[in-house]
Amino acid sequence: MNLEYPTALQSLILQLKRLPGIGSRSAERMSLWLLQQPSGALTSLAEVLVLVEREIRPCESCGFFATPEGCAICCAPDRDPGLLCIVEQPTDILPIERTGAFRGHYHALGGRLAPLDNVGPEDLRIGELMERIEIGAFEEVVLATGADVAGEATANYLAEILRSSKVRLTRLAQGMPVGGGLDTADSLTLHRAFQHRRNLSTDA
Numbered sequence: 001m002n003l004e005y006p007t008a009l010q011s012l013i014l015q016l017k018r019l020p021g022i023g024s025r026s027a028e029r030m031s032l033w034l035l036q037q038p039s040g041a042l043t044s045l046a047e048v049l050v051l052v053e054r055e056i057r058p059c060e061s062c063g064f065f066a067t068p069e070g071c072a073i074c075c076a077p078d079r080d081p082g083l084l085c086i087v088e089q090p091t092d093i094l095p096i097e098r099t100g101a102f103r104g105h106y107h108a109l110g111g112r113l114a115p116l117d118n119v120g121p122e123d124l125r126i127g128e129l130m131e132r133i134e135i136g137a138f139e140e141v142v143l144a145t146g147a148d149v150a151g152e153a154t155a156n157y158l159a160e161i162l163r164s165s166k167v168r169l170t171r172l173a174q175g176m177p178v179g180g181g182l183d184t185a186d187s188l189t190l191h192r193a194f195q196h197r198r199n200l201s202t203d204a
Contacts, residue, residue, distance in 0.1 A: 009035070061132070063108030063125060064090045073106060080104040082139035084167075086129065086158065088112045088146060092182040096144065099187045101194040104142075107132060112145060112154040121157065129158075133165055140168040142197060146181035147172075159200045170197040 004010065009031060016027035034042060058064070059071035066072075073079065073093070083104025087093055090108040109124040133141065143158055145151040155171055162169055173196030182190070 058090065062093075062106045063110060064093050064106060078103070081137055083142070084132070084136070084138045084140070085142040085144050087144050087182065088151065088154070092144065095182050095185060095187070095190060096194075099191040099194065101191045102142070104140075105138075109145075109154070112150045113157055114150050124154075126158070126161075130161070133162070133167060138167050140170060141165075142194075143169070143171045143200070144182065148179045148181065151181065163201065167201075169200040171200050173197050 005013070012031045012034070013024075013027045016022055016030050017024060019027075022030070034045070055067050056065050057067075059066040059074055061074050062071060064071055064073050066074075069075075080103050083102070084107060085096065085102055085104055086107050086109065087096070088109055088111060093106050093108065096102050096106075107125070107129050109126065109129070111119055111124050113119060113121065113124070132138075141162060143155040145154045145158075159169055159171070172193040185193075
């Protein structure tokens with residue numbers, strides 16, 4: 001007979017395999033490690049997972065992680081209401097925040113344009129972005145998408161559709177790593193990129 005793990009353990013391995021970058025062997029090792037933890041550890045982990053599922057949701061405005069009390073960014077009274085920074089993912093916001101170089105508001109697109117992967121403008125939060133700009137009081141919009149091909153294509157598309165608006169349009173300056181995203185940039189690089197962002201509002 002072929003001996004297998006108990007059904008519950010097989011289910012845990014299958015669930016862990018669904019995580020990004022986790023293969024069958026890694027999921028198996030993680031499952032066995034979890035089983036070897038002190039009594040109550042798995043219960044604590046399960047409680048945290050349930051809590052996250054129940055309380056964490058995307059902010060309807062900026063796309064960052066919000067709680068039932070609201071979004072820490074959108075609710076902050078000391079934010080500059082005239083500045084809006086557009087990023088690809090909600091996870092791109094924290095690296096910028098840690099530099100202290102930007103104190104405006106954010107808009108996470110939820111991705112970037114990638115025609116080969118069938119990701120077009122309709123798959124991103126571009127409609128919500130246009131609504132925010134139309135009804136908001138933003139004076140400057142900073143395009144902070146990645147410096148790789150897809151990030152540049154997304155920035156160029158946004159620049160094209162936003163040029164007719166009254167806002168000043170800027171792009172993060174060189175200093176961002178070519179071929180990389182915000183998650184790979186150090187704080188000093190991001191700080192310099194914000195200091196030397198360039199104007200895209202005109203053809204000059």
